[in-house]
Amino acid sequence: MTDKLMRAERTSGNEEDARSLGLTAQEHHRIVDLLGREPNGVELAVFSLMWSEHCSYKHSRKLLRRLPTEGAHVVMGPGENAGAVDVGDGLCVAFKVESHNHPSAVEPFQGAATGVGGIVRDVFAVGARPIALLDSLRFGELDSPRSRYLFSGAVAGIGHYGNSIGVATVGGEIYFEPAYESNCLVNAMCVGLAPRERLIRSAAAGEGNQLVLLGALTGRDGIGGASVLASAQLDVGDPSKRPSVQIGDPFEEKKLLECSLELLERGLLRSLQDLGAAGLSSSASEMASKGAVGIDLDVARVPLREQGMEAFEIMVSESQERMLCVVEPERLGHVLGVCAHWEVRATTIGEVTGSGRLRVLERGHVVGDMPVTALVDDCPLYDLAPAPPTARVYPDPPRRLPDAGSAADTLLALLASPNIASKRFAYEQYDSIVGSRTVRRPGTADAAVLMLAGDGGSGALAIAIDGNGRRVACDPYTGAIEAVLECARNLACVGAEPLGLTNCLNFGNPEKPHVAWQLERAVDGLAAACRALMVPVVGGNVSLYNESDEGPIYPTPVVGMVGRLADPALAPGIGLREPGHAIALVGPFAPALAGSELERLRGRMADGLAEVDLEAQARAIVALREAVATGGIASAHDISDGGLACALAECVLDGGIGARVELEALAATVGGEEATLFGEGAGGVLVSGPIEALQPLSETGELLWLGEAGGEALELRMGADSLSLSMSQVRAAYERGIPDRFS
Amino acid sequence: MKFGVVRFPGSCDEHDALLACRRFADAELLWHGERDLKGVDAVVIPGGFSYGDYLRVGAIARFSPVMEAVGEWAAAGGPVLGICNGFQVLCEAGLLPGALLVNAELRFLCRQVEVEVVNAETPFTSTCDPGERLSVPVKHTTGRYFAPELELDELERSGQVVLRYLPGQNPNDSRRDIAGVTNRAGNVLGLMPHPEHAVDALTGSTDGARIFESLASLSPA
C-alpha cells in the first residue's frame, strides 16, 4: 500500500512527462498554476485526458458556439450526454451521434461494437430507453483487402452489439472513397425514448450522497486511448501492463441498460452518467462540474478485472459497460437490491462533497487532489487559424469509367458502384425490427419510421443520417448545407417535421490551416442550413486528426435528424406502388456533374459546388412534407448519389414496377443529357401517386410531370434518345454491386 | 386465457411477444429466476440472446429455475412456444428434437421470409389452412436446423414438422427447409421465424398473428 502511494508520488508530473502525454509546455504551466504546485503522476494522467482534444474540444469548442441550439421542442441541448426534444404526449426523444473511428481502424469488429455500446450508454444515461441505432460508415474502396476487412468487420460488430441488446438498427449510410483508406469512419447514432419527467441529468448533487459504480469490472482497456500514457509510466517490457483493445460485452450492457432504467423508473437516482472516454476521470469530474460540487472517490474500491492496477490506470481505464450514479444514502440498499436482481455489479466507490475538488483516494490516502473547474473548464481553448488551401488537397480518384459510354451502361455502372449499390449486405446483418416500432425498414424509405403507439405516444418518429464527404471536400460550406438539406428532405419524404439535429464532425488535423478552413466553412454551412430550416442542434461529437501521411480524410460532417409525423400509415416508401401512378419531380433541382458519383467514377473531382438557395430549399421541404402528410402520395424518394436515373431505378426496384419517363423538358432547363440523368445537387425528389394527389405540389412549388409507373422495364426518354433496361438487369447491377466485390 | 412470456437476462423480443399475445389474450412476463409460472395457460420463450448466448446459444438459459418449471409444464401437456432463441433454448433443454447450428453464411440475417404451414393441426396452427403461406421475418445467426436423417424422417412422418421455408426462402440452410418443429406430443413448438413481429400491418405483415390466435383459442387449462 505504502509502496503504491510512494509510486504515485514518485512519478512526477513534470513538463517532460506532460509532453509525453500530449500536453504542451503552456498547458503544463497552466496546470501548475491552477494547482499551485506540480501535479503528481495520477493528477497528470487525469489532466492529460481531461485536457485532451477528445474531452475538452479545445480546437472546436469556440466554433461549435456558432451552431443554433434553441428551438421550440428542445428539452436538453448540447452539454448533456444526449440532446432531447419533445415529441408530444409527455414523451421525449433523446439522441446523439458519436464516432469510434480510431478504435475501428485498429480492430473493426470490436471498435464498431464498442462504438455502439458507447452511444447507447449516452442515451440511457439521460434516462431514455434506446429504441433505434443508425450508422454512418466510410472506408477505402472495396478493391482494397484492408477496406473489405474493415467494412465487413465494422458491420458485423455493429450488428453483434445492437442485435444482442435488442435495439433496432434502422438506418445508416456507407461510402467507399480512397480518402478513407487509412482512416475509416465509424459513426453511430442512437435514439431513445423517455417520459419527459424521467429524463435525468448528470449533475452530481447533495453533499454526502454516495457515488456508485455500476457494471463491468475495470481492466486496462484502452488506457488513455493513447499508449503514451502507459509507456510513460509503466514498464513497457511487461506485456501484462500494456493497454489493451476494448472488447464489447453486449450482454453486460443489456443488463446495465435494464437495471439503469429500472433505477430511474423507481426514482432511486440523483444523477447518472456513463463512463466513456477517459473513464472515471471524465465521468466523475463532469458530474461534479455540472453540479458545482466535489467528489471523493477511492480507487481501491473499484472492482478490478486485473491485479496490480495503479491508481492512475483505474482512473483512466476505458473498460466498457460501466455507469456511475449518485444515490442518497438512505436509498442505497434499494439501489443495490435492484442491481442484484439484474445481476449487475454495484459498488460504492465514493461520495459527493462540498469541496469543489476531485479527490482520488487509495485506501483512504489521497493520491490526487484537483479542483474540478480546473479539469473541466480551464483547459485552454484554441482559435483555429483557417486558411483556404493553396494547392489541391485531394488527388483525383482513380478512373473507373470512360467518358464515352451509352447512358444505359453508365447507369448500370453507377448502380453497381458500392456507393450507390444496395447496402443489403450490411443492413440484413442488423435487427431492424426489434421493439415492434419499425414501420419503414432499411432500404424501403428515405427515413426510418418508428411508430410511437406502443409507447403511449402518437404518430411516429422519422430518423435519417446523411453526409457526403466528397461533396464537402469539393466545397465545405455548400457540402455541409447539402448534408442538412438531404437529411431534412429525407424526413419530408415520409412526411415528418424535423425536431432536432445531431452531428459528428469528422475532420483531419485542425492545426493545419486548410483543415481548419474546412472545419470552419462546414460548421458555418451547418449553422446556416439549421437556421434556414429552423432545426436546432441538440448535440453531437467531434472527431479530429483523421489524417495519415497521404493527407486528411475528406471533411465529413455527418448529420442525424429526428422528426415527427402524425400518421405512419401514410408515410410513403421509395417504391412505386401501382401501375398507372403518375411520376413527378419536385424541385427546385439544378443537377450538375460537379461532385457527383459519375464524376468520381471518371476520375475527377470538382473544385466548388453550385451555390444553394437555402430559402427556396427550405420552402420546398415544408411543402413536400405537408403534401406527404395529407396522404395520397404513394412514393417519395430524394434524388441523391447517382442523380435522377439512379433514384428512379431504386423506386422501380423497391416497388417491383417499371417506369416510363420523358426527361426532355428537364434536360432543357438542366442543359446536358448526362447532367439530367446523373447530375447531383440539392432539392430533387421523385414522387408518385394518382395525379390528383400530386397536383397540390405544383401549387406550392416546382413540380415537373415526368411519366408513369408500369411495365417491367425502366425507360428514360429524352426526345429521340432513349434508355431502356429490364428490371432484372437493373436489379442485378444494384444487388450485386457490393457482394461481387467480395467474391 | 393467459400467456406467460419468459424473460431471461439478455432476452430482446420479450416485449414484442407480450404485445403480440395481448392482442388475443392476457399476458405477463415470467422472470427467469422464479419457478412460478403464475397460472398461465401457455408459455412463450421469446427471442434474444439469453445470457449473451455465450458458450453456445440457449445453453445456459436451459438451466434457469423457470425452465425447470417449463419442463414440468410441458411434460404435463401444457403448450410452450419457443421463438428463435426460445427454440434454441428448448432444443438445448431436450424439450424439442434437434439442434440449431450457425447459419451457412455465418452471418446474422434479418429478412422477411415465407413459410408454409405443413401441419395445421397443432395447437399453434389450428387457425391456419393446411399449406397456407405466411410472411414472417427471421433474424438470427444460429438458425440452421439440424437433426440426424433418421430422426428427420421420423419428424416428418409424425407431423412434427410444422413450418417449412418455401423453396428459395431457406435463409440458413436448415435441413429439409425446416422452420419450425414440435415435440412428439405436439404441445411444444420451436420456430426460427418471429411471428410476434408479424402481427401488425403497419410493421410489415399480420400473418404471424395466426400462431397467437390459435393458442388463444385453446380452452384454458
Add this chain to the structure above:
Amino acid sequence: MPGCAAAAPDSRVRARVLIRPKQGILDAQGQTVERALPALGFEGVSNVRIGRLIELEVEDPARIREMCERLLANPLIEDYEVSLEER
C-alpha cells in the same frame, strides 16, 4: 502475502475441454476458413475444423464430465475431449 495464498493447499484442478463439431455435421466455419485460405496464398490446407476451447479450474474434477455432457457441449452436434492438469 499473494505468494502465500497461491501456495495454499488448494485442491483445484485445471481442466481443458476441446469441443469439436461432430463428424458428418457441416462445419460452416471450418469450410469458410478453408475456402478463404488459398486466396491469401495458403495452398495445401485441408480438413479445417473449428471448435471451442474451454479452460477452467474445478474443485471436483469428477464433475467435469457431467458439465461437458450437460453444459459445455451439446452431444447431439459436438464431441468433447477433456484433459486434466494438477495445479
Add this chain to the structure above:
Amino acid sequence: MPGCAAAAPDSRVRARVLIRPKQGILDAQGQTVERALPALGFEGVSNVRIGRLIELEVEDPARIREMCERLLANPLIEDYEVSLEER
C-alpha cells in the same frame, strides 16, 4: 490398396491451434459463464476462459504461424498456440 494409399508418403501434417483471449483482454464469454455457473448448480468452478480450437491438415507446417497471424487468430486480442502431429 486403400491401406496402401493411407501409408503413401503423404507429407501432410495435422495441426491443432488453440486460440485464447490475450491476457488483460476482456473474456466476456468466460466471465459470463463463470458467473452463471453456481446458479445453475455447478459450484466450485473458477478461472473459466473460452477460446477457439482450430484443427487442420497442412502440407507445409512452416506456414501455420503465418496463417494464424493473418487469418486464424486476431493477434491484437488473441494469443495462439500451435501443436503438430505427424500423420
